[in-house]
Amino acid sequence: MTERSVAIIGKGMIGISLAVLFTGNGIPTIVLAKNSEVGLEKYRTYYKDLIVQGLVTEKQATACEKRLSFTENYADLADVEVVIECVTEKLEVKYEVYRQIEANCPHLKAIASTTSAISPVDLASGMSQREKVMVAHPYNPPHMVPCVELVKNDFTSQEALDAVVTLLESCGREVCKMNKPAPGFIANRLQHALYREAVYMVEQGICGPEDIDKCIRSSWGPRYTSIGLFDHFDYAGLDLIANIETYLYPDLCDTKTVHPSLQERLDRGDLGYKTGVGYYDWRERDMDAFRKKTSDPYLRFFNWKLPED
Structure with a gap:
């Protein structure tokens, strides 16, 4: 250094x-x-x-x-x-x-x-x-x-x-x-690809935002804090992955523009937390608890070489 x-x-x-x-x-x-x-x-x-x-x-x-x-x-x-x-x-x-x-x-x-x-x-x-x-x-x-x-x-x-x-x-x-x-570099390209499919599922009536978020938190979300995407798919077997993709890809969202439901919220001025309403109603949420949740996953990465004087 x-x-x-x-x-x-x-x-x-x-x-x-x-x-x-x-x-x-x-x-x-x-x-x-x-x-x-x-x-x-x-x-x-x-x-x-x-x-x-x-x-x-x-x-x-x-x-x-x-x-x-x-x-x-x-x-x-x-x-x-x-x-x-x-x-x-x-x-x-x-x-x-x-x-x-x-x-x-x-x-x-x-x-x-x-x-x-x-x-x-x-x-x-x-x-x-x-x-x-x-x-x-x-x-x-x-x-x-x-x-x-x-x-x-x-x-x-x-x-x-x-x-x-x-x-x-x-x-x-x-x-x-x-x-x-x-x-978008790396992370935002991945994050927005996921968000594109999530909003599409809500618009198609497949499920609501709450169940999408619940599914992420309780299925593969925790997995990818310990191992990576390529780790997991290699371990599962690329032949299995290819079979799933052949069946699934034609049904996934491939829009190149902002989703209609997102645009409708923008037009109404419903921008999420900062206006009180987005896909969720934030007005009654405990924001102290929410902010704590957002930082909790990163505490294990704290490994500073702190000076003492």
Whole structure:
């Protein structure tokens, strides 16, 4: 692992969560952003949650915060080797960030963007050192969820890839490498393929949302937290899998547009939790219990190298 500080550009949810992760593993971290007090408040809130969960002590949280600093001046990043870019999903904004980094970071080995949508090919076109840019897409919150999808552009160097992989793996992240860019990367392509079929089943009257969710939680959902999809299908036998697919595939949804039932909800303004109603009615739900459920599966991945002083 590099002895130099890591820089994070942006103080949003992802950027500050990554600052929590890096400092939690003893890595000096500089966050470049305006209104540092807002970022520091978010940072401390994350640590308060970790303390409540019994994952971090007050002493450890204090030691981690000593490794965090904020700046608004790119000149303060002169010593960094790896920069994590977490700014808004606008290419012109990212390009300006990259120009500043190239001008102020003489030891730069890699820039990793946390974008969830933009291709690294497009990102690289905004840099003169295009061999140093890539996508490193985490899942929220990245200090708890271990998956990071790593996507290179056509010119990304092995040195740049190695620098980012070393950083992430030193913090216990599961780096999932893509051979080439594709919309949605890995996890979202899989997740939305599943969601497409789930919504279709509801629209066809095959079952309701509650029973689909119940089925996932009580059948193969837990299995895939321990073994993988290819593990399971190889173990079951590919001849069996081929027979099932021959029978099943013609009946599966293959729509290329938003489902009618989803569009109807959008038109009504029923957007899910944030408006109170989606496919479910969220207005009477215990949201504290729900948030706890969303984080519980990831607690077993907590393996930080916490500093003590």
